[in-house]
Amino acid sequence: MQHEVMFAGFGGQGILMIGKILAHAAMEAGREVAWIPSYGPEMRGGTAYCQVVVSDRPIGSPIIKSPRHLVAMNRPSLEKFANAVKPGGVILINSSLCPDRSGRTDVDELAAPVTDLAKELGSVRAANIVALGAFVARSGIVDFELIREAVKEEFAQKAKLIPLEMKALDAGRAEAGKKQRT
């Protein structure tokens, strides 16, 4: 089984980081992983996205035109990628910044106000981790405990932030559980 996840949003939202955390956790679970960023002269506050491929077999093509899942942290990301998602995948929408929905009936859509939830926790910068928690809980792509460990490792240099990031993960998970599957 191969899962591909597209993480997309504004530069500065920590998109690349949550992709990396997922890849890290999946690697610890013994899976094959690849993390592919968008790169370019787009360091100027434009869109940022990355793809994470998680597989039970060696990964062939690392370039995926239609991912299984999408985490859209803003509106342009949803517009750009919603139609590419494979049927049956999860589409997570940051409803704090994106009032739209995918319009897809063949996917598991979850609208979660991750930016607002992060603000409630005290730091808007944790919105990416809230989204990660929600996405992982919803998709079951890796064990939640492994994500917890991977987040801790990512923040090892900024240990002060770890309690906040743990709360952010849990807030995401709670949000994912709240919403009914459609």
Add this chain to the structure above:
Amino acid sequence: MGKAFTKPEALADAHTHYCPGCTHGVIHRLVAEVIDELGIRGRTVGIAPVGCAVLAYNYFTFDFQEAAHGRAPAMATGIKRVRPDLMVFTYQGDGDLASIGMGEIIHAANRGEKFTTIFVNNAVYGMTGGQMAPTTMPGQRTTTSPAGRNVEEAGMPIQMAELLATLQTPGYVTRQTVIKPRYITRAKKAIKKAFEYQVAGKCFSFVEVVSTCPTNWGMTPLEAVKWSEETLLAYYKLGEYKTPEQEA
């Protein structure tokens, strides 16, 4: 009113790709205004560098060439030698001009090539993501000087205006900035003077413009202006370093 907001004819009606608080846009505008005022748009050729301004040709409405990294002054030389009637300027960053293109700029200036160079000094490589430039300040952190520029190994930042002013060939060399409105009028005068020397077929002209790169400095636009004024302007002193009349 009105006039202050009109767009120079030489400037395209386009959104730039520059970051908020970046001074490239202001400098483009000044160049465009000068070209309009001198009425030379129809015979001007700009040369884009390799750097954040590589897409400058999208923002101007006259002929443009795109150079290889650092080679714009050699291309400008080529144009001027075969078509002295064309008004030619290079627009270069500090990595482009003071690092990889150091040879080209010194020799073009020393040959007294009759074109104009606009040199945008933001003390860092912008386009490639904030590496150290020859103009990076001592102690300044960049992605390739993570502990701050170490002058023992990287030397002191190069002051291009001063360096070019030492050449014995007559030329016009000045350093300006556009980080605050009060500097902009002076900067524009200098750019105009530089182009006027070219129109008169007089000499090589060089305008260094001390700029900002909030993105790669890791600052807000306001912090960037403050840092630029306090740190860069203390080392990169504004003023005219050389005029052709001086040597004459």
Add this chain to the structure above:
Amino acid sequence: MGKKVLMKGNEAIGEAAIRAGCLNYFAYPITPQSEVAEYLAKRMPEVGGVFVQGESEVAVGYMLFGASAAGARVFTTSSSPGVSLMSEAISYIAGAQCPCVFVNIIRGGPGLGGILPSQGDYFQSVKGGGHGDYRMLVMAPASVQEAVEMMMVAFPLAEKYRGPIMILGDGLIGQMMEPVEFPDDLATDPSDKDDWATNGMENRKSGSRNLVKSLYLDPEQLNDHNLLLKSKYDQMKKEEIRYEAYNTDGDYVSLIVSYGTMSRVCKTAIDNLKEEGVEVGMIRPQTLFPFPDAAIRDAAVKPGCKTVVSIEMSMGQMVEDVERCVQGRRPVGWYGKCGGDVPTPEEIMQVIKEGI
């Protein structure tokens, strides 16, 4: 083997050099490989190594030349336009017989081109980007792990043949993160260079001076010098060819030749075609020079194989070598793209089906 870590190709390449025993790095920033310099700017001071940001790739090429001629292990990384500027130095380094490792994380060209992945520098690396009769051993990794391993063997190979070696990746190999391990057993000690390097006469047993140069004004001497170089390239053809054969044990109707990132996409296409009942084999050259001539010829002329296609992220460069190997015994086609969009498995499946 150490622990598996998740690393970006560019960073892993930098770390691999250190693990291989090379602590000297000179470079100039260029997308999509600037992370190597950024990584080593931090890492080299930690391990007591040398990190220098040169003023240009021209200068960097000669920094390598000088350091290597003085007996040190050295390497640099760059991307296409930068490698063009280093090509002059590469020719001198080949002529003067100095071991140096160059990494090219290719981006689209020609000229400024683009910054996305490409394989457009095949000719430049394999046929010689600089002047004169020289060859470079060129290795092309298809994963971050393979990039690490190729980096680590590159240094002893450069010393064995006393010449420039190139690791040819593409933007994706540099930018992608994959799990990697650094095989401890690939670490090597620098070879003894006393018989040729200008490492200080008083430090040598022989006590005689060494000279590093590429000038041979006497035609006979220059010819002899080139014969010596040629003998090394011939030796490489005997000893250094590496390739991977994929799905070639059974019968197949078509043979793909592809390398680097592109070959991974081809593997996916081959797996998908298998599910549809179409068998396709692949030879993936891991060394582009020396090229796996015999392997490709043998795989191409296998009964049942009707066509051969070279799939590259370029407008058809390697295909000329594939044609040379197949010697007209099968039709050889080409498919590729070079704007930065990597062809998809679906596109490749289509190409194969149309070809048969």
